[in-house]
Amino acid sequence: MSINITFDVDGMPPRKDGGTSMWSKEKEVNKLISLRTQFYKVLQQHKIATPINDYLKLKVHIHIPEKHLEKSDIDNLIGGICDGLQSADYSAKLRDEYLEYKGNPIHPLNSFIVNDSKVLEINAKKVIDKKRTFYRVNIESINKNEILADMVGVKY
Numbered sequence: 761m762s763i764n765i766t767f768d769v770d771g772m773p774p775r776k777d778g779g780t781s782m783w784s785k786e787k788e789v790n791k792l793i794s795l796r797t798q799f800y801k802v803l804q805q806h807k808i809a810t811p812i813n814d815y816l817k818l819k820v821h822i823h824i825p826e827k828h829l830e831k832s833d834i835d836n837l838i839g840g841i842c843d844g845l846q847s848a849d850y851s852a853k854l855r856d857e858y859l860e861y862k863g864n865p866i867h868p869l870n871s872f873i874v875n876d877s878k879v880l881e882i883n884a885k886k887v888i889d890k891k892r893t894f895y896r897v898n899i900e901s902i903n904k905n906e907i908l909a910d911m912v913g914v915k916y
Contacts, residue, residue: 763814763901767802769794770894773822774840775832782840783848783868789857795844796866799897803872811846811871814901817881818842821896823889838884841897847871880904 774782774791782788803810822837848854848868861867873879880902 761808763806763808763812763816763899765802765806765808765900766896766898767798768894768896769798770892772824772832772893773820773837773895774844775836776839776843777836781849781852782843783858784853784855786855788840789855791840792844792868793857793861793866795841796868796872799845799872800865810865810873812873812878812901814878815904816873816879817900817902818879818883819898819900820882820884821887822884823887823892823894823896825890825893826888828893829886829888834884834886837895838882841895842876842879845872846874846876 771791771794774788774795776782782792818838818841820838820841822834824831847870850869852868854868858868864870
């Protein structure tokens with residue numbers, strides 16, 4: 761089954777940095793819950809089974825006020841989204857806030873995508889928005905041979 765879904769999440773994306781796991785950070789809890797809740801809703805609407813094992817293309821538009829344009833690096837935000845769609849590492853220290861979701865599909869140990877290494881293409885940008893802070897995610901399944909074919913004849 762080919763996948764092509766789009767969903768919006770209010771607020772900023774979860775932020776991955778090189779330090780400790782985002783799953784253990786208080787300021788990331790609600791962001792991760794929002795991301796996983798919205799993604800789960802759209803998966804249910806489209807009757808898509810999880811975990812998704814397809815190769816994926818990800819397109820993200822992050823709508824933010826101009827004053828926040830340089831506040832977070834876009835690669836950290838995209839990393840937070842990608843990691844937020846797969847399961848947390850079993851060795852990760854999860855915050856107590858996640859306990860109420862035990863047995864719920866959005867619990868951090870449930871995976872929506874097999875692994876974010878299956879994301880072969882990413883297109884992301886920040887968009888200045890004076891009215892609302894949110895991000896729009898489009899996830900599309902792709903054939904890895906299409907990606908390989910794109911590289912033929914490309915000179916660097």
